[in-house]
Amino acid sequence: MSVSFIDAPIPDDGNLQSVAEGIYWLRMPLPFDLDHINLYLLDDGDHYALIDTGIGTTRVEELWETLLAKLDKGISKVIVTHMHPDHIGMAGYLVEKFRVPLYMSHSEYFVGRALSAGSRGASDWQDDEYLRRCGMSSEYISTASENRKKNKGVGQVIRPIPLQFERLQEGDVLRLGDDNWQVIIGRGHSPEHVCLYNEKREILISGDHVLPGISPNIGVYSTEPNANSLLQYLTTLPQFLNLAENTLVLPSHKQPFHGLHTRVEELLVHHQVHLQNLRQFCRDEKTVEECLPVLFKRELNPHNLFFAIAEALSHLNYLYFADEFSRTVDEQGRFVFKIK
Numbered sequence: 001m002s003v004s005f006i007d008a009p010i011p012d013d014g015n016l017q018s019v020a021e022g023i024y025w026l027r028m029p030l031p032f033d034l035d036h037i038n039l040y041l042l043d044d045g046d047h048y049a050l051i052d053t054g055i056g057t058t059r060v061e062e063l064w065e066t067l068l069a070k071l072d073k074g075i076s077k078v079i080v081t082h083m084h085p086d087h088i089g090m091a092g093y094l095v096e097k098f099r100v101p102l103y104m105s106h107s108e109y110f111v112g113r114a115l116s117a118g119s120r121g122a123s124d125w126q127d128d129e130y131l132r133r134c135g136m137s138s139e140y141i142s143t144a145s146e147n148r149k150k151n152k153g154v155g156q157v158i159r160p161i162p163l164q165f166e167r168l169q170e171g172d173v174l175r176l177g178d179d180n181w182q183v184i185i186g187r188g189h190s191p192e193h194v195c196l197y198n199e200k201r202e203i204l205i206s207g208d209h210v211l212p213g214i215s216p217n218i219g220v221y222s223t224e225p226n227a228n229s230l231l232q233y234l235t236t237l238p239q240f241l242n243l244a245e246n247t248l249v250l251p252s253h254k255q256p257f258h259g260l261h262t263r264v265e266e267l268l269v270h271h272q273v274h275l276q277n278l279r280q281f282c283r284d285e286k287t288v289e290e291c292l293p294v295l296f297k298r299e300l301n302p303h304n305l306f307f308a309i310a311e312a313l314s315h316l317n318y319l320y321f322a323d324e325f326s327r328t329v330d331e332q333g334r335f336v337f338k339i340k
Contacts, residue, residue, distance in 0.1 A: 001245055003212055003259035003266075010255065014063035016041065016070075019256050020203060020248060022177060028054030028063060030086055032303060034214075037086045038252050040205060043177045047076030051196070051205055052252060056089030056159040064090060068097075077166075079103040079174075081207030081252065082190040083112030085157045092159035102165045103174070105185065107192035109165045116158040124148055130222035134309050135287030135334045168194050181205075184240075188233025188314075189216040195240075202244040204260065210240060212254045212263060215270050219310025220317055230318040234271060240264050274315050278337075282325060285336040288312050 008025075011017040013036075016024040022043030027036045040051040048071070054060040075098045080088045083104075095102050104112070127148065131141045168174070172183040174196065181196040186209035196205040208216045220227045240260060247260045257263070274295055281294045291312050292300070300308050316337045319325040325337045 001259045001262055003257055003263050005212070005255040005257050006248070008256070014067045016067070019250065020201065022179075023203070023250070024048075025250070025256065026067065028060050028086075030055055031057070033301075034253060036253065038250070038254075038256075040250055041071075041075075042179075044076045045177050047074050049077045049079060049176045050075050050094065051079050051250075052081055052087045052207070053078060053090035053094055055086045056093070056157045060090055061093060064094070074098055075100060077101050077103055079168075079194070079196075080108065080112075081195070081205070082193040083108040083115065084190060084208070085154045087207070087252065088112050088161065089158050092161050095162045102162050103168055104165050105168050105192035105194050108190060108194070109161075109167075111191055112158070113161050115153070116155040116161055118153050118155050127222045129333070130225050131309075132333045133225065133288070133329070133335045134313060135289035136309070186210075186233070186236045188218045188229045188231075188236065197243060197247075199244075201248075202246060203248045203250065204240070204243060205250045206240075206252070208252050209237070210249060210260065210263060210267070211251045212249070212257045214253065215267060217307050217311055218271070218314050219307060220313040221310050225313070226317070227314070228317055228321050230271060230314045231321065234268065237264055237267060271315070275319060278315055278319060279324070279339055282316075282319075282337050282339050285328075285330075285338045287334045287336055288316060291316065291337075 008017055008019060011025055011027050013027055013029050016026050019025045024041040026039050028039060030036055037054060041048040077100050078091050078094050080091050091102055128141050128145055131144060168183045170183060170185040174181045179198050181198050184195040184197055186193040186195055189208050193207055193209050195207055195209055218229050218233045220229050241264055243260060245261050246258060248258060249260050250256050277294050278291060292308055295312055296308050320327045325339055327335055327337050330336050
């Protein structure tokens with residue numbers, strides 16, 4: 001089965017579009033090249049359960065106020081797939097407004113709390129070291145350091161996260177209205193990403209773990225520079241091949257689609273192609289920055305470059321921890337990778 005989008009119009013920002021009985025699709029804007037996030041309202045009896053919340057900006061709050069005024073019933077629970085700002089950004093606002101529980105996995109909740117709180121005065125020399133290890137120029141590192149001092153990081157687009165949450169774990173069953181939703185955990189894009197699967201109706205809420213048309217960012221960042229995120233992703237992605245082939249997939253970006261098995265296979269091949277290209281390219285020692293053109297054929301703006309560096313390091317770390325590559329630090333403080 002090929003990947004095919006459902007025959008339904010894309011909703012305007014803050015409006016609802018039915019995608020299945022009792023399930024509504026809405027979009028909120030993002031100030032990036034990827035300019036939207038999909039959210040979902042699920043019938044939960046006298047209320048709706050909400051999946052993800054949008055980024056914490058004034059514009060999104062205005063859209064929520066407009067949408068909530070139109071809804072025929074309130075929200076019973078806020079379910080967040082993972083801690084990235086476009087997913088958790090408005091969770092605190094909505095939990096506070098409706099005085100309802102927040103549902104997340106353990107790791108996502110506490111990583112979200114930590115990142116939104118910022119450095120709290122801790123030195124950022126390790127952020128600079130991370131960029132140096134990745135082979136970025138002194139000018140780039142200096143600019144990045146200045147930018148960190150000017151803004152408050154992701155905390156500025158995440159409303160205060162509630163001090164209490166309900167933990168979602170692998171294999172849990174969440175009852176929403178008349179439906180049972182099984183919790184499936186994916187890793188690599190984020191620490192403990194929650195997906196929800198309705199076996200009876202063959203519907204998967206995939207968050208960012210399975211996306212159509214684009215690959216989720218699988219990155220290694222300064223907070224854990226020796227992470228093996230790609231191994232985690234490639235380990236947790238194949239389990240979705242065990243779900244029904246005709247599953248309706250409700251992703252966080254692009255459009256709802258059918259063709260889950262095909263898309264999972266495409267994503268697996270996508271990363272294997274990247275790994276093979278790096279094996280060919282790193283016959284001689286290469287830095288992370290030197291590997292970027294091998295993985296990304298388009299021009300990278302400063303925002304995209306941040307994620308591209310992390311994605312390149314995740315692939316190189318994968319090969320290093322698989323004992324296919326050597327990794328040393330040169331006299332300039334840069335990681336250099338080479339096939340063994």
